[in-house]
Amino acid sequence: MNISEARNKTRERLEQREADILQAATKLFAADGFHATSTRKIAAAAGVSEGTVFHYFSTKNALLLAILDNFYADLTESAREGITEIMGTRERLLFLAENHLRLLLDNQALMMRLIQVYLSVDPNYFLDYKSTHIHELNYQYTRIFDGVIREGIERGYLDPDLELSALRDLFFGGLEYGMRTLLGRKSTDRVATYVEHIVEPLWQSMQVGGNGDKDTTITTAQRLEQACQRVEKAAKKLEKATR
Amino acid sequence: MNISEARNKTRERLEQREADILQAATKLFAADGFHATSTRKIAAAAGVSEGTVFHYFSTKNALLLAILDNFYADLTESAREGITEIMGTRERLLFLAENHLRLLLDNQALMMRLIQVYLSVDPNYFLDYKSTHIHELNYQYTRIFDGVIREGIERGYLDPDLELSALRDLFFGGLEYGMRTLLGRKSTDRVATYVEHIVEPLWQSMQVGGNGDKDTTITTAQRLEQACQRVEKAAKKLEKATR
Amino acid sequence: MNISEARNKTRERLEQREADILQAATKLFAADGFHATSTRKIAAAAGVSEGTVFHYFSTKNALLLAILDNFYADLTESAREGITEIMGTRERLLFLAENHLRLLLDNQALMMRLIQVYLSVDPNYFLDYKSTHIHELNYQYTRIFDGVIREGIERGYLDPDLELSALRDLFFGGLEYGMRTLLGRKSTDRVATYVEHIVEPLWQSMQVGGNGDKDTTITTAQRLEQACQRVEKAAKKLEKATR
Amino acid sequence: MNISEARNKTRERLEQREADILQAATKLFAADGFHATSTRKIAAAAGVSEGTVFHYFSTKNALLLAILDNFYADLTESAREGITEIMGTRERLLFLAENHLRLLLDNQALMMRLIQVYLSVDPNYFLDYKSTHIHELNYQYTRIFDGVIREGIERGYLDPDLELSALRDLFFGGLEYGMRTLLGRKSTDRVATYVEHIVEPLWQSMQVGGNGDKDTTITTAQRLEQACQRVEKAAKKLEKATR
């Protein structure tokens, strides 16, 4: 099988090349930003010539798009996989959050999401078609969260009247907003702890009938007591002011 | 007062010019992105020559910095002001959220935040000093949220063991993550509704003893609460007036 | 004398201003070079506004010209003065050299001469008229050297057949070529020593009887010399060829 | 040899391009000065696009550096070559001087030397490394003069106590100081004559017994003695070579 063997080798080499370019570009975009990374640098980092980069990706933007494709593929696949092996809703959310952060932090790819957001708004950089494409990827990925919540509702653990889209925004937005703080102190512990702190409030707010089991006794009496204090304080101020 | 009049006029014109440039740049950065906006375009949009732009702002980056400065000043001031006139913690959060969104949406300035984030991470674009400066502004602004929560805790309504930084991340991250969806449909209602959906879960998770008894206890407690608010407000105003 | 007093004061202030600008520009041109010094820097260093600089000097080039004027005035005057107080030709040359070096080194004004030379060739920067002007200044100054030599000849100490222009080139060229080495180690001793080393060879070659006996001795010695050369050349060639 | 032929052609064309740019830049720098020559002009004169200039030379300064490199290479090589074919010290100096002048005048490259000097002093334009590089080139070149003098001393014709560095300064400084006068009247005669006038005084001052009062006794006897030694040496070499 001389011919087919040769073809196989060729194909492998081609795929390797493409992967090299993709990887080099990802690393550089993540580290320096999209605009600060020239195609020349990418070619050099990938060990190919400038022309070759354009052989595989018609455009610098196409390259970015391919990276985002890959990235979302990773994100979505790992998320889906993990979900199937975990049953509890809360545990699933913790996993989703940690997986999200970890993949973003792994190759400092925080920049990736930012660029994506960035470009998705920039009208000069992406035609509607492509922009839509990225949105679609993002949609597919974030709906995994929706699925988890829905299943929780179906099982009767979560409040059926939850505002899903808002929770989704809080979940992913919160994770990414805080991510900057985590850059650098990449220790596993930190990530796990941070993830809990983010998920906990959401989890509490989701449950059926709130979480009334916490010490309810204090409530009324204490609140009244404190109200008294406040009125007294205000009275004092009023006295002062009118003196 | 010939001289001083003339000086005033001159000063006004200068400030006007600076404001024009700032405004033009803000609009363009917001619409097209930082990199896609050339200094030439900014100059043209501001009705001045390119050289003049650099007369007022030594660098394109300095211009961006000035814009962010202004933006944060607006954000911080309007937030602080609004807070003083509202007493309830929940109401304050709603205001904070709506104010945040509205200012960002107002001049399509979504891009502003993104750029800020973008730059604050890009190591090649900002020296430590400047990066620190932006961080400081962001810090000052977001701590207003902290203050609101802390006061809520002091008054006894919120759980003293709250994970403040996580809540902050959820609050601002959630708002900005969902903002993209709101771009375009800028109607007041939508924003108000969206804001409620974002704040509600957080609010629920914050309260002492969860919110199990909420529906029943509200009546008496809330009436007292609102009375307190009225007294406090009056006291504050009086204090201000007599200072 | 109210009016004339006022006029005096005004005149003084104007002259002071002009001098300030001149001095600032000289220092900056010397330190950073003509092209690297902007009119803005000059104005700042002189403590005046940019417009004022152009009030006193119509052009940046005119400013340079004025500086060179001043510089040559200093050079020429100090040289002439010094000469009158010294009688010996050798001593005069030593003085001339030291004076030259010292003035150039004083405010690191080496650059001045270079710029002058530089510009005197640059056809785009100086019209013929101005270029000629600088040449004239240089001419006037360097002729002082000529005068010293001529007087030495008249007194019978120097060979009347000296090639004056070549000696002049050697004198000033030698001084300035070596000046770079002296920048930095500005100690008096070094300059004095260096000056002697430059003047000594010239002085030797100038004196009467310098090579008077040459014509006679040449015959035998030179014949032998030429024979040596022929043999050596042959040896070298042979050596090369057989290597 | 299809491939290697093609490669050769390609390489040739590339070298031609580089040479074109180099030549165009040299001519323009020489004619108009470094600062007055824009990269656009250079590109136009070389018949390439502006981008191509930067393809070959990363910077305008790098281009200048390359020119100086080439220039010094020419200067040094031609000087070394010429020296080997001339035996007499005086003749060597005459050659060195004429060669120096002729190369500088050839492509009006006077400006080259000036720029070099200019830059070597301007602290803002060249980092230590590059400045050092140019100094090194200059050092290598000027030491050829030293070698000639040293050999003259060894042969016994020149005073062993000569102040070498001062003579070097006089030699090159004198040549360049007078060069301006020669620009334009480039006739061979003039150059030759001028060179003699510059070398003659130096030559006289160098010789043993220069100005009679120093130990004159040695002269004749010693010269003959040394001539004998030289002939013997040459004879030895001849013997060796013919063996």
Next chain:
DNA sequence: CATGAATGAGACTTCATTCAT
């Protein structure tokens, strides 16, 4: 006379992309 805001030409350089080899 003094100011300094305003100008706009032009400088150097970068970069994505093309195409002949």
Next chain:
DNA sequence: CATGAATGAAGTCTCATTCAT
């Protein structure tokens, strides 16, 4: 398929000079 030389448009920024105040 792979190369890398070539392109030229566009970008940011500087600067000498002018002019209204």
